[in-house]
Amino acid sequence: MQWTRRTRSRWYNCQGDICKLLSLQPSPQNPKNPNSMQQLPETIPESYPPCFRPNTQQFSDQIHNEVSGNEDHQQDPLPLIDLQQINLQKLEEACTDWGIFRLANHGIPPDLLSELHEHAVRVLEMGFESKQTLFESIPSSSMSYFWGTPALTPAGVALALYKDQGTVNYNWVEGLNIPLSQPSLVDLHHHPLLSDFRMLLESYGIHQARVATSIFGAMSQNLELSEDNECYLSPSTGHLRVYRYPRCSFDKSTKVWGMEVHTDSSVVTILNQFEVGGLQVLSPKENAWIDAKPVPNTLLVHLGDMMQAISNDKYKSVKHRVLVNREKERFSIGYFVFPGDDCVIQSPNYKPFTYPEFRAQVQHDVKTLGLKVGLSRFKLNGDF
Numbered sequence: 023m024q025w026t027r028r029t030r031s032r033w034y035n036c037q038g039d040i041c042k043l044l045s046l047q048p049s050p051q052n053p054k055n056p057n058s059m060q061q062l063p064e065t066i067p068e069s070y071p072p073c074f075r076p077n078t079q080q081f082s083d084q085i086h087n088e089v090s091g092n093e094d095h096q097q098d099p100l101p102l103i104d105l106q107q108i109n110l111q112k113l114e115e116a117c118t119d120w121g122i123f124r125l126a127n128h129g130i131p132p133d134l135l136s137e138l139h140e141h142a143v144r145v146l147e148m149g150f151e152s153k154q155t156l157f158e159s160i161p162s163s164s165m166s167y168f169w170g171t172p173a174l175t176p177a178g179v180a181l182a183l184y185k186d187q188g189t190v191n192y193n194w195v196e197g198l199n200i201p202l203s204q205p206s207l208v209d210l211h212h213h214p215l216l217s218d219f220r221m222l223l224e225s226y227g228i229h230q231a232r233v234a235t236s237i238f239g240a241m242s243q244n245l246e247l248s249e250d251n252e253c254y255l256s257p258s259t260g261h262l263r264v265y266r267y268p269r270c271s272f273d274k275s276t277k278v279w280g281m282e283v284h285t286d287s288s289v290v291t292i293l294n295q296f297e298v299g300g301l302q303v304l305s306p307k308e309n310a311w312i313d314a315k316p317v318p319n320t321l322l323v324h325l326g327d328m329m330q331a332i333s334n335d336k337y338k339s340v341k342h343r344v345l346v347n348r349e350k351e352r353f354s355i356g357y358f359v360f361p362g363d364d365c366v367i368q369s370p371n372y373k374p375f376t377y378p379e380f381r382a383q384v385q386h387d388v389k390t391l392g393l394k395v396g397l398s399r400f401k402l403n404g405d406f
């Protein structure tokens with residue numbers, strides 16, 4: 023059997039086993055056309071992990087009842103920073119008042135972004151079993167697949183999954199984790215789709231490291247950090263997560279999140295949401311949830327826990343969450359970057375600590391308490 027799939031700029035020829043893994047049905051859907059996303063319910067649930075598959079009755083009951091909100095491109099109140107002319111005062115206000123801002127003039131070619139989107143759709147729309155088999159066959163240092171709870175399951179293993187008393191205890195998301203640290207060691211030539219995807223992701227990672235370094239430089243200027251603190255941002259720690267939020271098949275009476283409320287552990291996270299919204303951020307001043315809409319040609323920069331500690335709590339690690347959508351799938355890509363492993367964070371409010379110590383504490387708390395306690399574990403006068 024021979025199968026050929028076309029994306030905008032490439033043909034993939036696949037034969038034999040790889041063909042079985044990479045091809046299911048001819049896919050006429052154009053990921054650039056949002057309407058095509060809406061035609062997915064007949065075919066796509068096969069590509070969903072079983073815990074996201076709809077009970078047909080439940081699904082069809084709701085599909086006509088729900089209207090998804092935030093795809094309009096109206097302005098939202100988030101601060102806007104121009105990367106080509108960073109206004110330090112505006113940046114300072116964004117970091118202290120919000121812990122998140124929108125970034126314009128980031129210099130990432132639009133073609134790269136649309137190719138990434140197309141590849142994300144193609145890879146994640148493979149049948150669930152095929153995805154599992156495929157990702158079991160490649161090193162997780164190049165790319166791994168997960169669903170349910172990305173923070174807890176980097177190796178792709180879902181935690182206990184249940185729906186109990188109207189609550190779903192896993193996030194309505196699946197995705198790919200891509201460490202960027204050792205690109206040259208990765209060999210995916212047996213998987214043309216993945217190897218192309220990985221190359222695009224590496225180019226994207228280089229852009230993201232450039233963007234993160236500029237932003238961190240400007241924040242360091244504002245905070246008057248010394249050159250000894252350069253290790254607070256180490257681009258070699260960067261990794262990407264590509265998310266697909268499946269259409270949600272539970273009705274509104276069931277509490278379920280695309281991603282439940284959290285802060286990121288990173289120094290900064292740079293998020294690209296494609297066409298469909300759903301991200302909400304907590305405005306610390308108003309203590310209100312704000313829709314962070316997808317605005318074309320902009321990225322969202324979240325400050326994470328490490329940045330809050332580095333700034334001695336002057337800057338905020340923004341609380342955010344992702345709503346489920348009952349009509350449309352949603353794709354996004356996050357770039358996460360951390361301090362170097364040996365880098366000791368020294369801030370007056372905190373005991374000196376490294377990021378690996380912080381990560382180990384988070385993993386321990388999640389395992390034993392079921393939640394991330396976060397920075398207060400490291401505060402000199404913390405509650406813990």
Ligand SMILES: O=C(O)CCC(=O)C(=O)O
Nearest residue numbers: 265281286301344354356
């Ligand atoms: O997909 C999104 O919009 C947000 C993802 C996110 O918050 C995360 O990966 O930490």
Ligand SMILES: [Fe+2]
Nearest residue numbers: 284285286342
């Ligand atoms: Fe996040």
